[in-house]
Amino acid sequence: MKQNKYDDVNFFSEYKNMERSIKGLESAGEWHVLKELLPELRNKSVLDLGCGFGWHCRYAREQQAKSVIGVDISENMLQQAREMTNDPFISYIKMPIEDIDFSNSQFDVVISSLAFHYIESFGAICKKIYDSLRPGGSFIFSVEHPMFTSRKEQDWYCDDQGNRLHWPVDHYQLEGLRETTFLTENVLKYHRTFSTYVNDLLNAGFNIRKMKEPIPSDEMLESAPEMKDELRRPMFLIISAEK
Structure with missing residues (x-):
């Protein structure tokens, strides 16, 4: 199944109005961490998978x-x-x-931002990316954190007054399809465990360099107080690997 929700008129209309869609990378809560994991990009051949509006592509050229x-x-x-x-x-x-x-060894760097949780087989993609990288090449990607994707509801547990009590985790070990609501209903995502992400990379031949579970920057926490709830549970997982 290859989902193309972004060509749905209603979904895309909602997506275009998100702050990160309007203002770009600096409005993406995980960007300040992802950016630090990127290797030197000067004179490198770069592939961006799930490039969206092309923010990371243009950054690479900058x-x-x-x-x-x-x-x-x-x-x-x-x-x-x-x-x-x-x-x-x-x-x-x-x-x-x-x-x-x-082609084999075509790229020096492969980037992907928040795309792989829409794809059924992460392991198959890892093998293709590994082959497309030159020896010593870098693979850096972000996904929704497995603690975030475990339940199809993907939402806080609240009291009767709407106060956020905690972030529930359930069915964590049951990998596979989740029909969720993100901007609109009927958005299909794939949940996989933390260990599956790691082992799929290792099985493809990658060496893992670093893993991060980012929190918003100090500047974002100051400008948007509601972001403080992002300190209560991880929303993103970022992994840097090397061929």
Whole structure:
């Protein structure tokens, strides 16, 4: 199953109005951590899987990457990315991540932001990414944290007054499909455990360099007090690996 929710009119309309969609990377709560895990991008060939509006592609070129390819399944996302990009060294390809088939050792760096929890087999993607990287190449990605994806509700447990009491975790060991609500109903995501993410990377041949469970930056906590609830449970998982 290759979901293309972003070409749904209602879903995409809601997504375009998110702050991170309007303001870009600096409004993404996990960006300050992901950015620190990226290797030197100067003169590197970069692949961005699930590139969306192309924010990471353009950042890579700002860091003087030699060339960047962004892949996304959504024509709406890619149309927006192309409108925001004026750079002959960035190219966008409409393709499901599951279907990538690049040359061996084609890239120095592969990036993916919040895309793999929409894909059924992370292990299969890891093998394709490993083959597409040059020896010593870097693979850095973020996903929704397994504690966040375990329940299809993906929401706080609240009292009768709506106060957030705790973040429930259930069915953690039961990996697989979750039909959730994100912006609209009927959004399909795949839950997998922390150990599955790690073992799929190791089985593909990667060395894991670092893992992070990011919290909002001090600046974001000051400007948006409601973000303090993000200190109560992890929402994102970021892993840096090397071929």
